[in-house]
Amino acid sequence: MIRVSLTLLVFIYLGLFLTLVLGHWAWFEWQRQRRERLAVRNRLRCALCAFEFEDATADELPRCPRCGSLNERDRFRML
Numbered sequence: 001m002i003r004v005s006l007t008l009l010v011f012i013y014l015g016l017f018l019t020l021v022l023g024h025w026a027w028f029e030w031q032r033q034r035r036e037r038l039a040v041r042n043r044l045r046c047a048l049c050a051f052e053f054e055d056a057t058a059d060e061l062p063r064c065p066r067c068g069s070l071n072e073r074d075r076f077r078m079l
Contacts, residue, residue, distance in 0.1 A: 046071055 004012075042056045046064035055062040061070040 044071055044073065 042054050043052060044055050044062060045052050046067060046069060048069040049064065049067045051064055051066040053065055061072065063069070064071060
């Protein structure tokens with residue numbers, strides 16, 4: 001039988017628990033960032049009227065649904 005002191009046993013259990021919590025946090029944070037990237041993939045902002053709209057077409061210059069101006073496909077930046 002392996003002899004382990006109570007303080008070492010508590011330290012091991014606490015370390016495993018904190019590792020598990022940190023692992024779950026990292027996993028959920030990665031999933032959240034992935035969902036946010038997918039949500040803004042097709043989002044555009046009009047250069048003329050600043051209207052934000054979704055455009056999933058393959059057009060090089062999509063039209064703004066509000067003012068009708070042509071817009072380039074730049075990366076959408078969140079604040």
